[in-house]
Amino acid sequence: DAGVIQSPRHEVTEMGQEVTLRCKPISGHDYLFWYRQTMMRGLELLIYFNNNVPIDDSGMPEDRFSAKMPNASFSTLKIQPSEPRDSAVYFCASRTLGLAGGPRADTQYFGPGTRLTVL
Amino acid sequence: GENVEQHPSTLSVQEGDSAVIKCTYSDSASNYFPWYKQELGKRPQLIIDIRSNVGEKKDQRIAVTLNKTAKHFSLHITETQPEDSAVYFCAAKAAGNKLTFGGGTRVLVKP
Numbered sequence: 001d002a003g004v005i006q007s008p009r010h011e012v013t014e015m016g017q018e019v020t021l022r023c024k025p026i027s028g029h030d031y032l033f034w035y036r037q038t039m040m041r042g043l044e045l046l047i048y049f050n051n052n053v054p055i056d057d058s059g060m061p062e063d064r065f066s067a068k069m070p071n072a073s074f075s076t077l078k079i080q081p082s083e084p085r086d087s088a089v090y091f092c093a094s095r096t097l098g099l100a101g102g103p104r105a106d107t108q109y110f111g112p113g114t115r116l117t118v119l
Numbered sequence: 120g121e122n123v124e125q126h127p128s129t130l131s132v133q134e135g136d137s138a139v140i141k142c143t144y145s146d147s148a149s150n151y152f153p154w155y156k157q158e159l160g161k162r163p164q165l166i167i168d169i170r171s172n173v174g175e176k177k178d179q180r181i182a183v184t185l186n187k188t189a190k191h192f193s194l195h196i197t198e199t200q201p202e203d204s205a206v207y208f209c210a211a212k213a214a215g216n217k218l219t220f221g222g223g224t225r226v227l228v229k230p
Contacts, residue, residue, distance in 0.1 A: 031216055033218075042208075042220060042221075042222050042223060043163070043208065043220040043223075045217055045218070045219075048216060048217065050216070055216070056215070056217065091162065091163070095216075106151045106153070106168070106212060107153065107165055107168065108153075108165075108218060109165075110155075110162040110163050110164070111162060112161075112162050113162055
């Protein structure tokens with residue numbers, strides 16, 4: 001299995017520009033999570049999907065952030081317009097429902113991340 | 120919501136010594152507690168996890184203990200090696216599917 005795939009791996013943009021981050025979860029996983037990691041705030045959950053449906057977006061910082069999951073193998077996180085304080089590493093993670101309490105249940109597998117720099 | 124606190128924030132040990140990282144959580148409904156290791160510039164990777172129906176779990180040099188009454192859990196690394204140097208995160212999952220992460224512990228193993 002290729003694991004969770006994210007693109008781009010690095011993104012440098014100027015303030016005000018639109019940024020789109022992409023994620024392909026592990027095949028067969030039905031949960032997808034978007035996290036943001038910064039030195040100041042650590043790992044924060046932004047939003048998660050179950051079977052392509054957004055379940056909890058309470059971590060999305062503001063209306064400039066939006067996320068979609070048009071199908072089971074693709075999700076995007078968009079920032080429009082971007083600001084310097086959005087600079088961070090953005091991780092996508094996926095998991096399978098598995099059997100309750102089974103060895104695969106609950107485990108989240110992270111992608112390699114996208115390092116975003118907004119100048 | 121759930122709140123997870125992790126201590127210490129940095130930990131320096133001599134190679135061969137043991138390292139212990141402690142986490143506390145707030146939601147008594149939490150039932151799943153994973154530990155992730157993150158090397159510089161890399162993704163967090165699961166190293167061990169424990170569920171609320173188990174008090175201790177061991178995998179070679181790493182072990183995790185859980186005290187549900189006190190709402191705390193700990194990671195123990197024995198016979199530390201330089202490749203154990205990384206940032207370690209604890210997390211807790213309450214009802215639902217969200218993981219709440221601790222602030223991380225930067226572990227440095229000195230040769």
